[in-house]
Amino acid sequence: MSAKEHLVIFDTTLRDGEQSPGATMNKTEKLRIAKILEKLRVDVIEAGFAIASQGDFEAVKLIAETIKDSTVCSLARVIDKDIDRAAEAIRPAQRGRIHTFIATSPIHMQHKLQMTPDEVVEQAVRAIKRARNHVDDVEFSCEDAGRSELDFLCRIIEAAIHAGATTINIPDTVGYAIPEQFGETVGQIIQRVPNADKAIFSVHCHNDLGLAVANSLAAVGQGARQVECTINGLGERAGNASLEELVMAVRTRQDLFHVETRIDTRHIVPASRLVSTITGFPVQPNKAIVGANAFAHESGIHQDGVIKHRETYEIMRAEDVGWHTNSLVLGKHSGRNAFRSRLQELGIQFETETELNAAFTRFKALADLKHEIFDEDLQAIATDTKRKDADARFSLVCMRVCSETGVVPVAELTLMVDGKERTAEAEGSGPVDATFRAIESLTDSGCTLQLYSVNNITGGTDSQGEVTVRLERGGRIVNGLGADTDIVIASAKAYVQALNLITSEGSKQHPQAADV
Structure with missing residues (x-):
């Protein structure tokens, strides 16, 4: 058998993953995740969208200055200012990449871009050439390729490679594709594009139909040699292809996939937990690879089989992906x-x-x-x-909550509001509701509570509870996080943190905004 080909793992947790509602991360948190991605030995880290905001630019630049073992990438639309800003952000990187994209489906070209196919090709070529003036490593994506016409995809991809693109990405942007059909499309593109041998072909699949990993693997089977993915499948709408599932599928089924990654799988679970903690998006217990039940056996038949011979019911070793009591x-x-x-x-x-x-x-x-x-x-x-910010508008000083059978719960708390201590008391349907009402009586934020979620950080009744509070105001959505052995205190911390985020952070440009 011939030697295995290398499958490039392109992680976009810090860019596409951050587009999940409320998953915004500051640059320090992004750096923490980038460092564990480097430990994972991810090939490419898409650190952000440099033109989106000053914060995004600074985060990409900080990661480029720090990360040594992975390529650091910034996304850019096919616009001069985007390309130049991305180049400036990744300049300190030992290995940097500019990832530029434009929509190629008829519906996007007509209704979003309002451009002809000829104009789209011209704009793409121009952007790629400009990017190549900055770096040798340029990736080009055909946004909404899953609904694009095959002939036009072949045309624009041939032009993109000729212009200097070294990686060609075929994204299923809206999660529309079906594995057999998507794999065949990727295979036909590779066969039909005359200069296909001069680029690596990549896929970026969304999970709207729950098929992101399946579509990605189908494309790998047809010649794709880069997969774009995120930790825990994080991403906007239903998320992206999950890094842990892709990597372990390829590793476990080496009889079918003649490729290998350089991922150090022992860091998968720690990476999953870190991303969950920072973003406030908990991992469901039955999530493959990283869910709490992924290696748990309830059935007596299964337990007996595993005790006698692990491989009767386990196709992977838990310790190989980082599960251990540490x-x-x-x-x-x-x-x-x-x-x-x-x-x-x-x-x-x-x-x-x-x-x-x-x-x-x-x-x-x-x-x-x-x-x-x-x-x-x-x-x-x-x-x-x-996340403690000396300039934060609000901070929790102290609180007391009374909750007993047959009595309406009451919360009394003191907040530091713009440098001054203020105290309030409120009743509620429960201790958490009373706490939130007391906070609102002091802040009058005008926010709508969209999500309240509690998860235990570790096992046992003495575990810290981790609370996620999602607030919305004026179209902006943020997640606040709080942890404490007392769930009500953790809830107050999470609500206060969300208030600080929603009152202090400016909006950022969405990478798919039409501005060409």
């Missing part, structure tokens, strides 16, 4: 050096000694409440500490 056995008498060392092992670094001290104080307080501190607890402490 607890930090430190208590209230443990020192700062041990705490710092474990954080470094987890890839967590603080910019200042003040931040480290604040995190250590949180750790000590938690150690008084819990017998064991797990890595997940440390990630939650780090996320909470790094």
